[in-house]
Amino acid sequence: MTDDRFHVYDTTLRDGAQQEGLNLTVADKLAIARHLDGLGVGFIEGGWPGANPKDTEFFRRARTELDLKHAQLAAFGATRRAGVKAADDPLVAALRESGAPVVTLVAKSHDRHVELALRTTLQENLAMIRDTVSHLRAEGQRVFLDAEHFFDGYKSNPAYALEVLRTAAEAGASVIALCDTNGGMLPDELAEVVHEAVGTGARVGIHCHDDTGCAVANTLAAVKAGATHVQGCANGYGERSGNANLFTVVANLQLKRGFDLVPREALADMTRIAHAITEVTNVTPNSHAPYVGVSAFAHKAGLHASAIKVDPNLYQHIDPAQVGNDMRMLVSDMAGRASVELKGRELGYELSPETSRDLVDRVKDLESRGYTFEAADASFELLLRDTVAGERRRHFAVESWRVIVERTRGGELVSEATVKLHAKGERIVATGEGNGPVNALDRAVRAGLERLYPELAGVELIDFKVRILEGTHGTDAITRVLITSSDATAEWATVGVDENIIEASWQALEQAVTYGLLRAGHEAG
Numbered sequence: 167m168t169d170d171r172f173h174v175y176d177t178t179l180r181d182g183a184q185q186e187g188l189n190l191t192v193a194d195k196l197a198i199a200r201h202l203d204g205l206g207v208g209f210i211e212g213g214w215p216g217a218n219p220k221d222t223e224f225f226r227r228a229r230t231e232l233d234l235k236h237a238q239l240a241a242f243g244a245t246r247r248a249g250v251k252a253a254d255d256p257l258v259a260a261l262r263e264s265g266a267p268v269v270t271l272v273a274k275s276h277d278r279h280v281e282l283a284l285r286t287t288l289q290e291n292l293a294m295i296r297d298t299v300s301h302l303r304a305e306g307q308r309v310f311l312d313a314e315h316f317f318d319g320y321k322s323n324p325a326y327a328l329e330v331l332r333t334a335a336e337a338g339a340s341v342i343a344l345c346d347t348n349g350g351m352l353p354d355e356l357a358e359v360v361h362e363a364v365g366t367g368a369r370v371g372i373h374c375h376d377d378t379g380c381a382v383a384n385t386l387a388a389v390k391a392g393a394t395h396v397q398g399c400a401n402g403y404g405e406r407s408g409n410a411n412l413f414t415v416v417a418n419l420q421l422k423r424g425f426d427l428v429p430r431e432a433l434a435d436m437t438r439i440a441h442a443i444t445e446v447t448n449v450t451p452n453s454h455a456p457y458v459g460v461s462a463f464a465h466k467a468g469l470h471a472s473a474i475k476v477d478p479n480l481y482q483h484i485d486p487a488q489v490g491n492d493m494r495m496l497v498s499d500m501a502g503r504a505s506v507e508l509k510g511r512e513l514g515y516e517l518s519p520e521t522s523r524d525l526v527d528r529v530k531d532l533e534s535r536g537y538t539f540e541a542a543d544a545s546f547e548l549l550l551r552d553t554v555a556g557e558r559r560r561h562f563a564v565e566s567w568r569v570i571v572e573r574t575r576g577g578e579l580v581s582e583a584t585v586k587l588h589a590k591g592e593r594i595v596a597t598g599e600g601n602g603p604v605n606a607l608d609r610a611v612r613a614g615l616e617r618l619y620p621e622l623a624g625v626e627l628i629d630f631k632v633r634i635l636e637g638t639h640g641t642d643a644i645t646r647v648l649i650t651s652s653d654a655t656a657e658w659a660t661v662g663v664d665e666n667i668i669e670a671s672w673q674a675l676e677q678a679v680t681y682g683l684l685r686a687g688h689e690a691g
């Protein structure tokens with residue numbers, strides 16, 4: 167159990183699930199809850215039982231299927247409807263019956279919302295809060311209150327917004343989370359309001375949306391102003407522009423402000439957890455996410471690399487290992503000698519200054535012709551090996567290749583490729599059929615080489631990207647092809663560039679196979 171003096175409260179399964187395009191099954195929710203518990207958050211808001219069958223089911227299954235080590239489950243729901251008793255409101259009953267030790271009630275704190283959206287009086291809204299909190303407290307549940315639109319409400323009628331807060335606290339709510347529901351606040355003005363709220367003596371929490379791009383900054387400002395409960399979502403999921411990214415909030419508070427929120431080993435697993443959650447949500451991870459993005463510690467500029475060579479801290483705000491991430495060097499036309507030296511070291515090669523200079527020149531020349539090495543790690547490694555060896559080394563030589571694309575009478579498009587290769591002293595002629603020219607070429611190469619290199623059976627082409635690049639100096643447009651391949655344990659990317667899309671694809675394919683053979687332990691001749 168985490169320290170009750172400061173709460174890390176996750177709302178991915180409720181507010182995060184309000185993100186456009188996110189649709190979680192009960193099994194997904196259970197899986198995400200386990201990941202969040204692994205991170206060591208204090209509370210996991212599981213959804214709104216009674217509002218939809220899935221959320222009700224989540225709480226039912228959680229009782230037997232979740233064995234949470236750190237977190238407590240919170241059930242989210244609204245205060246009773248106007249004019250009914252809390253005990254008689256079916257949605258309040260669902261909260262009671264959820265079995266969750268904590269209930270988080272959303273309540274109106276903006277006078278206009280009470281009058282226009284709830285269509286009731288300010289006094290009745292206070293009664294709805296008082297009754298629902300005290301009813302659930304009497305039933306043995308701990309109650310937090312999400313004061314919806316608190317900041318906008320405070321601007322409209324500060325006395326009423328603060329009255330909501332006091333009413334909830336007096337009725338037994340142990341935390342009043344001030345919500346920037348429309349996400350329009352900026353840190354300085356938000357901090358002033360939080361300060362006023364803290365002055366009432368109630369325990370204050372913060373719940374921010376990212377509509378101004380300030381959700382994390384606002385959360386930190388609120389903590390500085392006295393909030394002791396932070397809400398947010400994994401990977402910043404949430405309605406519209408999302409909620410405060412809980413991973414960023416936790417890392418900032420723990421690593422920059424000295425809070426002891428989650429176990430150090432769990433923080434060092436945060437990058438993995440963030441990505442594991444994207445696997446469940448099926449949302450492409452944001453590679454530029456602070457702390458946990460794949461690019462969060464990736465360095466492209468040559469000048470950065472030259473300083474990093476002396477001391478990585480010169481261009482990094484923390485050691486990436488603290489959040490389970492890694493430093494990476496990107497090699498591109500912005501690289502200098504230090505970039506390729508460090509990249510070489512990352513790949514297991516110690517490069518001499520001359521080789522580094524030579525490699526930088528080759529990279530810059532090739533990138534000026536449309537190649538991109540930061541997106542094609544395997545092509546860079548092959549280039550590096552060739553530069554070190556002083557010659558182009560491959561496992562097979564290409565005599566020729568040919569592809570025919572045929573539209574059959576039935577309207578089906580079939581591609582057929584023939585490759586003529588030389589490998590291990592043999593001349594090989596092989597054919598392959600596929601649903602497209604690259605697929606056919608891939609099959610033909612494998613058909614030709616698999617007898618000599620059986621490991622190729624385990625190499626797969628998993629992604630193929632084409633980009634047409636503008637021609638320069640009056641030349642025609644050129645095509646860049648990026649191929650991603652994989653074997654049982656890794657993925658790698660290769661690049662080809664030519665005016666002809668099939669030639670560009672062939673270059674990327676040939677390198678993909680070569681790299682796969684190197685990974686399988688075959689040295690190139």
Ligand SMILES: CC(=O)SCCNC(=O)CCNC(=O)[C@H](O)C(C)(C)COP(=O)(O)OP(=O)(O)OC[C@H]1O[C@@H](n2cnc3c(N)ncnc32)[C@H](O)[C@@H]1OP(=O)(O)O
Nearest residue numbers: 214216217218244245246247272273274283284285314347
């Ligand atoms: C800021 C936030 O993100 S809060 C979380 C919002 N999340 C959701 O809305 C997702 C889940 N919601 C739902 O499934 C549905 O909206 C339900 C089940 C809660 C309610 O559905 P319905 O009964 O069909 O009502 P509907 O959604 O049209 O309107 C909401 C009702 O709740 C009332 N209401 C809104 N906020 C509150 C509140 N804090 N306390 C009490 N009642 C409230 C509204 O006045 C409205 O009442 P009405 O039926 O008398 O008009």
Ligand SMILES: CC(=O)C(=O)O
Nearest residue numbers: 272312314315345347
């Ligand atoms: C409660 C909530 O999610 C909000 O006010 O944003």
